Amino acid sequence: xxxxxxxxxxxxxxxxxxxxxxxxxxxxxxxxxxxxxxxxxxxxxxxxxxxxxxxxxxxxxxxxxxxxxxxxxxxxxxxxxxxxxxxxxxxxxxxxxxxxxxxxxxxxxxxxxxxxxxxxxxxxxxxxxxxxxxxxxxxxxxxxxxxxxxxxxxxxxxxxxxxxxxxxxxxxxxxxxxxxxxxxxxxxxxxxxxxxxxxxxxxxxxxxxxxxxxxxxxxxxxxxxxxxxxxxxxxxxxxxxxxxxxxxxxxxxxxxxxxxxxxxxxxxxxxxxxxxxxxxxx
Amino acid sequence: xxxxxxxxxxxxxxxxxxxxxxxxxxxxxxxxxxxxxxxxxxxxxxxxxxxxxxxxxxxxxxxxxxxxxxxxxxxxxxxxxxxxxxxxxxxxxxxxxxxxxxxxxxxxxxxxxxxxxxxxxxxxxxxxxxxxxxxxxxxxxxxxxxxxxxxxxxxxxxxxxxxxxxxxxxxxxxxxxxxxxxxxxxxxxxxxxxxxxxxxxxxxxxxxxxxxxxxxxxxxxxxxxxxxxxxxxxxxxxxxxxxxxxxxxxxxxxxxxxxxxxxxxxxxxxxxxxxxxxxxxxxxxxxxxxxxxxxxxxxxxxxxxxxxxxxxxxxxxxxxxxxxxxxxxxxxxxxx
Numbered sequence: 001x002x003x004x005x006x007x008x009x010x011x012x013x014x015x016x017x018x019x020x021x022x023x024x025x026x027x028x029x030x031x032x033x034x035x036x037x038x039x040x041x042x043x044x045x046x047x048x049x050x051x052x053x054x055x056x057x058x059x060x061x062x063x064x065x066x067x068x069x070x071x072x073x074x075x076x077x078x079x080x081x082x083x084x085x086x087x088x089x090x091x092x093x094x095x096x097x098x099x100x101x102x103x104x105x106x107x108x109x110x111x112x113x114x115x116x117x118x119x120x121x122x123x124x125x126x127x128x129x130x131x132x133x134x135x136x137x138x139x140x141x142x143x144x145x146x147x148x149x150x151x152x153x154x155x156x157x158x159x160x161x162x163x164x165x166x167x168x169x170x171x172x173x174x175x176x177x178x179x180x181x182x183x184x185x186x187x188x189x190x191x192x193x194x195x196x197x198x199x200x201x202x203x204x205x206x207x208x209x210x211x212x213x214x215x216x217x218x219x220x221x222x223x224x225x226x227x228x229x230x231x232x233x234x235x236x237x238x239x240x241x242x243x244x245x246x247x248x249x250x251x252x253x254x255x256x257x258x259x260x261x262x263x264x265x266x267x268x269x270x271x272x273x274x275x276x277x278x279x280x281x282x
Numbered sequence: 283x284x285x286x287x288x289x290x291x292x293x294x295x296x297x298x299x300x301x302x303x304x305x306x307x308x309x310x311x312x313x314x315x316x317x318x319x320x321x322x323x324x325x326x327x328x329x330x331x332x333x334x335x336x337x338x339x340x341x342x343x344x345x346x347x348x349x350x351x352x353x354x355x356x357x358x359x360x361x362x363x364x365x366x367x368x369x370x371x372x373x374x375x376x377x378x379x380x381x382x383x384x385x386x387x388x389x390x391x392x393x394x395x396x397x398x399x400x401x402x403x404x405x406x407x408x409x410x411x412x413x414x415x416x417x418x419x420x421x422x423x424x425x426x427x428x429x430x431x432x433x434x435x436x437x438x439x440x441x442x443x444x445x446x447x448x449x450x451x452x453x454x455x456x457x458x459x460x461x462x463x464x465x466x467x468x469x470x471x472x473x474x475x476x477x478x479x480x481x482x483x484x485x486x487x488x489x490x491x492x493x494x495x496x497x498x499x500x501x502x503x504x505x506x507x508x509x510x511x512x513x514x515x516x517x518x519x520x521x522x523x524x525x526x527x528x529x530x531x532x533x534x535x536x537x538x539x540x541x542x543x544x545x546x547x548x549x550x551x552x553x554x555x556x557x558x559x560x561x562x563x564x565x566x567x568x569x570x571x572x573x574x575x576x577x578x579x580x581x582x583x584x585x586x587x588x589x590x591x592x593x594x595x596x597x598x599x600x601x602x603x604x605x606x607x608x609x610x611x612x613x614x615x616x617x618x
Contacts (some may be wrong), residue, residue, distance in 0.1 A: 095504040107499035109492045123485035124503040131482045
């Protein structure tokens with residue numbers, strides 16, 4: 001275990017404070033009718049960090065992922081990735097720049113095997129669209145098996161994707177995104193629907209693989225134990241705004257966060273001394 | 283969780299998906315079945331000469347239905363695909379007076395159907411489900427109307443008679459010509475069957491199936507679902523053109539009925555009857571369809587459609603995988 005105490009920290013660079021952000025969002029606004037899903041979102045994601053997004057349902061967490069990956073276009077604001085503007089690009093163009101995503105409901109090709117799902121992601125990355133050569137050609141098959149092996153899914157490679165349990169489906173969904181070799185991965189509730197007994201195992205596997213691959217990650221999460229153990233920073237979403245941002249150790253002690261987001265009454269006593277927003281990245 | 287990081291990434295022994303078709307039947311068994319079906323067709327054509335004509339048409343329609351099968355893999359049904367069959371047939375009818383050579387007419391018919399497929403496909407692949415099906419139907423009815431109304435060029439519903447054609451420069455006798463057409467149809471059926479099988483196992487083919495289940499995911503993998511569907515659509519148009527050319531060369535008479543919506547419905551009917559699980563399904567379905575039609579028409583001339591409809595109903599109720607589904611189930615049962 002590293003000095004920080006976080007699993008998988010040994011093999012990776014920590015978030016590089018002071019360097020240019022990998023992803024930078026400024027003044028993002030988007031409303032659905034009268035509901036403000038994004039109401040002036042400013043956020044920087046630093047290279048190598050694991051940023052957790054927490055907040056109540058409807059706060060705009062998934063909307064942020066959808067805007068960043070080109071699925072939704074904000075009504076105002078800007079998003080840049082690696083210093084280049086990406087607003088207005090299609091999801092395909094954004095994927096090509098190195099941003100991957102996984103989904104709250106795993107988006108696997110259910111008629112395909114797990115191995116074919118992973119191999120198809122590798123084929124997509126390779127851009128080789130020969131209509132006659134087989135998908136499971138030796139090189140892609142080997143690479144797909146290697147990706148699945150890293151996620152502990154190799155024994156399930158021959159199973160149809162719709163036969164997996166929820167934990168395996170989540171990992172397979174993320175494995176497909178990782179097979180695209182993104183530099184930034186946005187994950188929407190990677191542990192939702194996963195049985196409590198297997199949740200920590202799923203996250204530990206996930207974090208280890210992403211750290212090894214030096215992938216920067218942003219993930220929406222409702223489990224505060226997962227956030228506390230695995231996130232470098234946490235952003236608290238509330239009504240389309242970032243209500244708090246900082247290390248989990250401090251943000252998760254904020255009385256307002258405890259009361260409004262986590263839904264528990266903060267312990268009485270001296271104030272935690274948490275600033276409402278951390279200056280710097282956001 | 284995943285054990286040794288240096289563990290070999292080779293597939294476990296039980297991962298055999300590469301050697302199996304979508305229905306789980308091995309390539310060897312499917313190939314053996316295809317060879318058996320081809321041998322049976324030749325035997326029947328030799329033993330019952332008048333069935334040669336029926337089987338040639340069945341093979342031609344099977345080729346067109348292969349195109350329907352591709353679209354079915356993407357979860358899309360075209361109710362207008364006969365327009366490509368009609369394009370191939372009318373290409374032969376229009377050009378045959380100037381070029382009598384089958385080996386030139388066939389690729390020309392395929393080329394024109396492919397170009398039409400590209401033009402139509404660029405428009406229709408933007409739509410899905412019922413809109414995709416109905417747009418195809420609408421466009422095929424436009425072609426039907428043109429073929430019917432432009433009498434000076436198409437002779438309307440009278441149709442165009444196709445003159446005797448040359449094979450590699452020679453004009454064979456009637457019996458030989460029938461065998462040549464049958465052989466050509468069989469050769470094309472095998473060729474297109476192999477092509478479709480390889481295509482469906484390729485990244486493009488697997489992405490095509492992905493349109494049916496997770497089109498959004500394809501986009502987030504950097505894959506254009508429209509381009510994937512367009513390629514399949516154009517390929518299906520090419521096969522429709524080949525089928526139309528074979529129909530025109532075999533029946534030696536083309537009419538606008540070839541483009542009518544019932545002809546497209548017939549192709550979908552055959553696809554369901556044969557089953558979409560294998561490239562062999564369309565040919566099994568086409569043979570079944572033509573044989574049921576011939577014998578039903580002979581037995582109950584006024585109600586043969588009733589018998590055809592009943593057959594389809596029975597297939598949908600008791601064998602939703604079609605003839606291929608029944609066969610592959612038995613093969614898997616034996617293999618177990």
